[in-house]
Amino acid sequence: MLPVLYFLVTFTVPAELRPLFAARPEVMHAVLFRESAAALQRVAAEKRLLGAELGFVGVLHTWGRQLQHHPHVHYIVPGGGLSTDGRKWVPARQADWLLPVAKLAAVFARRMDEAVRAEAPAEHASIPAGTWRGRWSVHTQPAGSGVAVVRYLARYFGRTAISDERIVEATDEAVRFRYTDSATRQKKVCALGAEEFLRRYLQHVLPAGQHRVRYFGWMHPSAKRRRMHVETLLQKPIVIAAAPPEPVQWHLQCPHCHAFGLVRVGTLPRQARAPPALSRSNGPRCTR
Numbered sequence: 001m002l003p004v005l006y007f008l009v010t011f012t013v014p015a016e017l018r019p020l021f022a023a024r025p026e027v028m029h030a031v032l033f034r035e036s037a038a039a040l041q042r043v044a045a046e047k048r049l050l051g052a053e054l055g056f057v058g059v060l061h062t063w064g065r066q067l068q069h070h071p072h073v074h075y076i077v078p079g080g081g082l083s084t085d086g087r088k089w090v091p092a093r094q095a096d097w098l099l100p101v102a103k104l105a106a107v108f109a110r111r112m113d114e115a116v117r118a119e120a121p122a123e124h125a126s127i128p129a130g131t132w133r134g135r136w137s138v139h140t141q142p143a144g145s146g147v148a149v150v151r152y153l154a155r156y157f158g159r160t161a162i163s164d165e166r167i168v169e170a171t172d173e174a175v176r177f178r179y180t181d182s183a184t185r186q187k188k189v190c191a192l193g194a195e196e197f198l199r200r201y202l203q204h205v206l207p208a209g210q211h212r213v214r215y216f217g218w219m220h221p222s223a224k225r226r227r228m229h230v231e232t233l234l235q236k237p238i239v240i241a242a243a244p245p246e247p248v249q250w251h252l253q254c255p256h257c258h259a260f261g262l263v264r265v266g267t268l269p270r271q272a273r274a275p276p277a278l279s280r281s282n283g284p285r286c287t288r
Contacts, residue, residue, distance in 0.1 A: 007141065010140075011108055012071075012138075013032065014137075021069070035112050037056075058074065063161045065181070081218075086226070095142065098140055172194060175194060176192075
């Protein structure tokens with residue numbers, strides 16, 4: 001984790017595209033990652049918005065709370081990026097705002113339209129034309145230091161769709177499991193037949209060789225040198241305060257050679273009358 005504020009950015013595909021994702025996950029998951037990441041970089045590169053290259057981590061999430069098919073991708077994004085000339089760190093302009101979601105959604109929809117037309121032309125023809133002009137869902141929120149959101153998304157990486165703790169009952173005929181209603185935030189129980197439960201569960205198993213976590217920008221494995229440069233730019237300099245100069249003891253300076261080496265050999269007793277003039281026996285002596 002870098003010493004900056006983080007953001008959680010989520011790209012969700014419309015319901016009209018879910019059948020295509022279910023039919024060709026090996027193609028569409030890659031398209032979702034590629035085009036959503038490109039939309040982030042495209043908008044962040046605009047000078048009036050940020051004018052920098054982002055580095056971020058994406059986690060693919062394909063299920064809803066009741067195991068329904070709901071493909072979307074979460075990105076953990078540091079609040080800032082590397083300037084176009086690579087010489088400085090450009091921080092986000094606000095602590096609670098990274099980039100405009102309306103612009104991100106528009107760029108994302110346009111890129112997905114072009115990508116699906118190129119990757120799956122037959123399926124693209126069957127998708128209603130209004131899908132590409134509708135309102136696409138992009139959500140962004142501040143995530144503080146980023147530690148909490150990393151722990152949250154790590155659960156998606158460590159298991160698929162559902163954990164054993166959520167299952168209330170499982171028989172040969174039916175499965176009952178707990179979930180949280182997204183609208184009311186209340187705990188509820190979903191009951192599914194055994195075959196329907198298996199169907200919902202298996203649609204979230206990724207094709208062989210496909211990765212659920214991917215890195216982009218200067219966080220990509222092939223950009224280690226740029227990542228190290230970002231870490232160097234964000235390091236706080238260690239300031240070592242200079243030791244205070246020793247006070248000059250002017251009273252120990254020899255009046256003859258002007259060297260600081262006199263040694264005190266005695267002290268005159270305090271008397272009411274004026275002290276006598278110093279003699280050679282009780283005055284300071286030069287050590288040189």
